[in-house]
Amino acid sequence: MAFLTLNNITFAYPNGFTAVENVNMSFEKGEAVAIVGQNGAGKTTTVKLINGLLKPTEGDVVIDGWNTKDYTTAQISRKVGYVFQNPDDQIFNSTVYKEIEFGPKQQGLSPEVVKDLVLKAAELVGVTKFLEENPYDLPYSLRKMVTIAAVIAMNTDVIILDEPTAGQDYPTMIRLGEIIKHLIQQGKTVITITHDMEFVVNNFEHVIVMANKRKIADGNKRDIFWDLETLEKSMLKQPHISGLSNSLKFGNQVLTIEEMVEELKDAKKSGHVQKDNYGVVV
Numbered sequence: 109m110a111f112l113t114l115n116n117i118t119f120a121y122p123n124g125f126t127a128v129e130n131v132n133m134s135f136e137k138g139e140a141v142a143i144v145g146q147n148g149a150g151k152t153t154t155v156k157l158i159n160g161l162l163k164p165t166e167g168d169v170v171i172d173g174w175n176t177k178d179y180t181t182a183q184i185s186r187k188v189g190y191v192f193q194n195p196d197d198q199i200f201n202s203t204v205y206k207e208i209e210f211g212p213k214q215q216g217l218s219p220e221v222v223k224d225l226v227l228k229a230a231e232l233v234g235v236t237k238f239l240e241e242n243p244y245d246l247p248y249s250l251r252k253m254v255t256i257a258a259v260i261a262m263n264t265d266v267i268i269l270d271e272p273t274a275g276q277d278y279p280t281m282i283r284l285g286e287i288i289k290h291l292i293q294q295g296k297t298v299i300t301i302t303h304d305m306e307f308v309v310n311n312f313e314h315v316i317v318m319a320n321k322r323k324i325a326d327g328n329k330r331d332i333f334w335d336l337e338t339l340e341k342s343m344l345k346q347p348h349i350s351g352l353s354n355s356l357k358f359g360n361q362v363l364t365i366e367e368m369v370e371e372l373k374d375a376k377k378s379g380h381v382q383k384d385n386y387g388v389v390v
């Protein structure tokens with residue numbers, strides 16, 4: 109049995125709106141999983157069901173043997189950490205240090221252990237030099253990193269990142285990739301909602317696609333990003349390089365620049381690609 113399972117989950121908000129319908133998902137320990145899909149597909153609702161902020165109307169969420177229906181949100185937060193989509197919904201302390209310290213302190217750990225968790229999490233996300241600053245004096249992208257550190261410091265088995273890439277520059281995207289890799293190496297399960305398909309290609313193998321309240325695909329990134337019918341249904345675009353390869357009608361399912369270069373070399377060798385006088389592929 110997987111470490112975390114969603115068994116036929118349906119969820120309706122108190123106003124009666126059903127946001128998630130008959131969803132099944134499973135996540136292993138130590139894997140990174142990307143959840144993609146259009147706005148309103150039900151992604152955030154699904155991850156809030158995983159961390160116990162919401163409880164399913166039908167079906168069960170089971171984490172390491174715990175059915176979320178039998179535990180409080182506070183108890184589940186020891187197993188699942190959730191980084192909010194908007195950092196301003198999460199931050200409430202007057203310094204970065206206090207913000208990161210809050211979670212582990214609540215867990216009743218010794219001051220030395222708490223300090224160690226805070227400093228390590230701050231170092232990992234790159235906010236060490238801002239520890240005494242007020243988080244609200246920092247730009248959005250750093251506030252987001254502070255919220256990620258605050259969740260990492262809680263040392264939960266599962267970490268959920270809700271759109272960590274939104275509003276981030278290229279170096280921060282690279283850092284986010286390194287953070288995810290580090291967490292996976294520590295055996296954490298990292299579930300990430302993102303609209304950035306390049307970020308998915310660079311950092312994940314397992315991809316889940318949601319559309320219109322349901323899961324419509326679940327598998328390896330190469331299969332997902334070359335399943336054009338599923339992409340169309342979910343109104344998602346292929347990663348740029350895959351789209352280019354598709355337009356050029358290359359046979360292999362390209363996902364990366366390196367693979368594209370190989371395809372171009374092969375095509376040139378076989379005479380399928382020629383260059384004009386300006387060196388442009390024609």
Ligand SMILES: Nc1ncnc2c1ncn2[C@@H]1O[C@H](COP(=O)(O)OP(=O)(O)OP(=O)(O)O)[C@@H](O)[C@H]1O
Pocket residue numbers: 121122123125126127145146147148149150151152153154
């Ligand atoms: N508190 C709420 N009460 C009623 N409906 C809600 C509530 N929160 C979200 N919804 C609705 O549920 C649906 C799914 O929302 P959800 O935030 O889960 O989608 P999403 O895939 O995460 O979208 P996004 O990428 O925009 O975050 C949307 O139609 C949304 O308007």
